[in-house]
Amino acid sequence: MSAPAPSRPAAVALQGIAKKFGQFVALRDVSLSISPGEFVCFLGPSGCGKTTLLRIIAGLERQNAGQVLMAGRDVSGLAPSLRNYGIVFQSYALFPNLTVARNVAYGLETRGTPRARVESRVDELLALVGLAAHKAKYPAQLSGGEQQRIALARALAPSPALLLLDEPLSALDARVRQSLRHEIRALQRRLGVTTIMVTHDQEEALAMADRIVVMNHGVVEQVGTPFEVYTRPRSPFVARFVGQMNFLEATACERAGWARMGGVEMRHGGTAPFAAGTRLTLAIRPEEILVGAAAEGRENRLLTRIRVIQFLGPFTRLSLALPDGSPPLECDVAATAFAALGAAEGSQLALSLRPDALRVFPAAG
Amino acid sequence: MASTLPGGLPAAIPDRVIGHRRGAEDLIRYALVVLFAAVLYLFVLYPLLQVIWRSLLANDGTFVGWANYRRYFGTPAIAQSIVNSLFVSVVSMAITVALAFVYAYGLTRSRMPGRGLLRLVAMLPLFAPSLVQALAFIYVFGNNGIVTRTTGLNVGIYGAKGIVLAEVFYCFPHAVLILVAALSATDARLYDAARTLGAGPLKTFLTVTLPGVKFGLVSACFVVFTLVITDFGAPKAIGGKFSVMATEIYNQVSGQQNFTMGATVSVVLLIPAVLAFLVDRVVQRRRYALVTSASQPLVPARRPAADWGCFAYCALVAGAIAAMYLAIGAYSLVTRWPYNFTPTLRHYRFDTVGGYAPLWNSVYVAALTSVVGTVLTFVGAYVVEKCRTAASGPLYLLSVLPVSIPGMVLGLAYIFTFNAAGSPLNALYGTLAILIVSNVIHYFTVGFLTATTALRQMDAEFENVSASLGVPFYRTFWRVTVPMALPSIVAISMYFFLNAMVTLSAVVFLVAPGTELAAVAVLLMDDAGDTAQAAAMSVCIVGIGLAVRLGYWALMRGVHRRTQAWREPREAPTGSPTGAP
Numbered sequence: 001m002s003a004p005a006p007s008r009p010a011a012v013a014l015q016g017i018a019k020k021f022g023q024f025v026a027l028r029d030v031s032l033s034i035s036p037g038e039f040v041c042f043l044g045p046s047g048c049g050k051t052t053l054l055r056i057i058a059g060l061e062r063q064n065a066g067q068v069l070m071a072g073r074d075v076s077g078l079a080p081s082l083r084n085y086g087i088v089f090q091s092y093a094l095f096p097n098l099t100v101a102r103n104v105a106y107g108l109e110t111r112g113t114p115r116a117r118v119e120s121r122v123d124e125l126l127a128l129v130g131l132a133a134h135k136a137k138y139p140a141q142l143s144g145g146e147q148q149r150i151a152l153a154r155a156l157a158p159s160p161a162l163l164l165l166d167e168p169l170s171a172l173d174a175r176v177r178q179s180l181r182h183e184i185r186a187l188q189r190r191l192g193v194t195t196i197m198v199t200h201d202q203e204e205a206l207a208m209a210d211r212i213v214v215m216n217h218g219v220v221e222q223v224g225t226p227f228e229v230y231t232r233p234r235s236p237f238v239a240r241f242v243g244q245m246n247f248l249e250a251t252a253c254e255r256a257g258w259a260r261m262g263g264v265e266m267r268h269g270g271t272a273p274f275a276a277g278t279r280l281t282l283a284i285r286p287e288e289i290l291v292g293a294a295a296e297g298r299e300n301r302l303l304t305r306i307r308v309i310q311f312l313g314p315f316t317r318l319s320l321a322l323p324d325g326s327p328p329l330e331c332d333v334a335a336t337a338f339a340a341l342g343a344a345e346g347s348q349l350a351l352s353l354r355p356d357a358l359r360v361f362p363a364a365g
Numbered sequence: 366m367a368s369t370l371p372g373g374l375p376a377a378i379p380d381r382v383i384g385h386r387r388g389a390e391d392l393i394r395y396a397l398v399v400l401f402a403a404v405l406y407l408f409v410l411y412p413l414l415q416v417i418w419r420s421l422l423a424n425d426g427t428f429v430g431w432a433n434y435r436r437y438f439g440t441p442a443i444a445q446s447i448v449n450s451l452f453v454s455v456v457s458m459a460i461t462v463a464l465a466f467v468y469a470y471g472l473t474r475s476r477m478p479g480r481g482l483l484r485l486v487a488m489l490p491l492f493a494p495s496l497v498q499a500l501a502f503i504y505v506f507g508n509n510g511i512v513t514r515t516t517g518l519n520v521g522i523y524g525a526k527g528i529v530l531a532e533v534f535y536c537f538p539h540a541v542l543i544l545v546a547a548l549s550a551t552d553a554r555l556y557d558a559a560r561t562l563g564a565g566p567l568k569t570f571l572t573v574t575l576p577g578v579k580f581g582l583v584s585a586c587f588v589v590f591t592l593v594i595t596d597f598g599a600p601k602a603i604g605g606k607f608s609v610m611a612t613e614i615y616n617q618v619s620g621q622q623n624f625t626m627g628a629t630v631s632v633v634l635l636i637p638a639v640l641a642f643l644v645d646r647v648v649q650r651r652r653y654a655l656v657t658s659a660s661q662p663l664v665p666a667r668r669p670a671a672d673w674g675c676f677a678y679c680a681l682v683a684g685a686i687a688a689m690y691l692a693i694g695a696y697s698l699v700t701r702w703p704y705n706f707t708p709t710l711r712h713y714r715f716d717t718v719g720g721y722a723p724l725w726n727s728v729y730v731a732a733l734t735s736v737v738g739t740v741l742t743f744v745g746a747y748v749v750e751k752c753r754t755a756a757s758g759p760l761y762l763l764s765v766l767p768v769s770i771p772g773m774v775l776g777l778a779y780i781f782t783f784n785a786a787g788s789p790l791n792a793l794y795g796t797l798a799i800l801i802v803s804n805v806i807h808y809f810t811v812g813f814l815t816a817t818t819a820l821r822q823m824d825a826e827f828e829n830v831s832a833s834l835g836v837p838f839y840r841t842f843w844r845v846t847v848p849m850a851l852p853s854i855v856a857i858s859m860y861f862f863l864n865a866m867v868t869l870s871a872v873v874f875l876v877a878p879g880t881e882l883a884a885v886a887v888l889l890m891d892d893a894g895d896t897a898q899a900a901a902m903s904v905c906i907v908g909i910g911l912a913v914r915l916g917y918w919a920l921m922r923g924v925h926r927r928t929q930a931w932r933e934p935r936e937a938p939t940g941s942p943t944g945a946p
Contacts, residue, residue, distance in 0.1 A: 060832075079386070091826060106836060
């Protein structure tokens, strides 16, 4: 799904996009290729340039350098109205003085489409988003989630080649957000429309995207499937931003694939060679740490003390103090497994940092 | 990250953005920007520069530099007008804002009876030229006033005293409107907090109420100050020998045909008006949002003693205002005030000014001012807000500039611009069109800012959504922007109409035979000694203003019902106490 078929040009291709606002560099040399039918998320903290990038693709912002290609055609010099995309904004920007039906019909009425065709297309789209009953209502009479779906229907009505979503779920409460994730994804699959979604919510990106573009400070940190980005983060930033991650300071040992942490030597999963003494950062996710019986007889064993126990429903999060006084480790244990541990705050806990899960990065700075 | 690290030097990013090819829509946008810029240049900036330039010339057109200013400040009789202007403006400002604050407090923070009626009466002076307030005081306290005649006591109303009294009445509704808005924008939770912390009424007033209306008070002060210092009608009618700058311009221009001295006084009069405007802008910029979406509306508690105290005060003030208007009405309906009180309608013949022509001219000019002004301010605000170009900043400045141009100065500027030998612009001179233009420009800023506020409240992405759907911007302007802003548009058009009905200063230099206006007719008839006809004409002006206001009110209800249905909340309101009158 991520490899573009050689015969078809990329639905969207970005080549060396750069953008400045005054002296502030919002985007630096961003290149990216998106296949037809793909669902791509731009993920990053606020100010990372993801929304600017989306607006450049939409033609709402003009880049200082680089090209935007759509289906092989250079659209860099085209006004937004000539680019053939639909867009849903964070605020939805529904026209409050028009009914739901007229909102959805907004992009159809100007193209010389016969009235009957407009109406049947409106009905079709409202049925698609499951809001046929609300046709005659005004946006203010609908809930946030319903408004969001109307905005989606309006954007899709003229059958655009590309769908752009700018933080479409961030204004909704958690439960509605969850169900809309699935709905949008299912709709996108059914229509096969190439989609780019901007979000700062890593969980949303993991759940919805075919590929995630992780951005920070105006550059692309990593592009990959959700699984790749989660399991093989290419930088400490990605590791920290997507999911939970423990970071441990260490130095490279003489032996390749080993690092010294405090007084202990650990085997890690890194393959790149490091000169002995190089300062390293080891990283492991809380759920990858083995504790109790599971840790017995394993490599990279450590003895820790439980500082805080936080019950979070399906699992329990332990904050573990290391003997050398470095920052505490976070460790997630399934609720049932935790009961089997019989541990309490202050008690000792042996654990194992699985070598294959122990990622290694050169230390920052 | 890796791509930029090695050299440590990021590749240079060009400063220019990659432009879009211009389409038909962009052409329309640019045409609108150019058109709006041309209007503002021709009717605001160019005339203003003419006044400044003329103040540096002698009457025969030779350049004399600062000579006119030296003569102005060197002639005690003329220079005195500066001191006089500042004096009456500051005194009127202090009295008006103090009176209006208590009045507005009563309207918003008490549960006194008759709040709706009291509010309405306070607005009465908005419907009459400032001249009329002065006439009312003359009819009551003047040499032949009813009080003077019946008690034999002459309070000496002509002069500074009379000007201040007339201006206080004239400016009172403006101050009340601003302060009511300021006092309404509050959060009940602040008062709950003050009470739970044990603050008494005085402490609450000083620490919650006053700081909350600080910006409203400042605004009211500057608005009143500017209204008074630029006003011409009241000092003309009641000032007697007490000369202020606005009347000085009139004397120099109309009396002595000394246009360059008129220009000189105009430029000096611009200074305090522009200063007041600038200071107010700077102060208001520091304003912060007091009311958020979480705010609770304040519902005043019933406090009988305080409520009746407020009522007594407000009834007294409203009574005084109503009495003034009753005096004008009575004056126009009796044979010879204050000697012969036999009712008559003969003053309504207006034989000195040729019948009703001035009144109908006024209605015609006001109606067209309303249409032209509304279209120009709204489209102008749209051009500045939504068609972002390098011209947006300068256009905004030129749009807010007119509020600090006194009417007399604008009128004189238009004489210089549209009555210049050999200029093609002369075609406008002596027509009703120039009166409409001068009214539109004179009242431009408030309309423009109202439209700007309405546009800023709309989602900035409407235009972007339209573009993505291939809908041209002008279609969205017509289908979404205008319908959503309709309440503001109606309010702007009413503002233009009412002000065009009552203004005197901006048009007094521009009326010509055949284009007389009602407010000018009041001035002329009063000058000619036909005071009863002046009163009758005033009654007509107020009557038409009130009728139009009433019509607008009915229209607004219709507009709200028909086009603002979408504002209805999702659920039926659960009896929330939003006591909007």
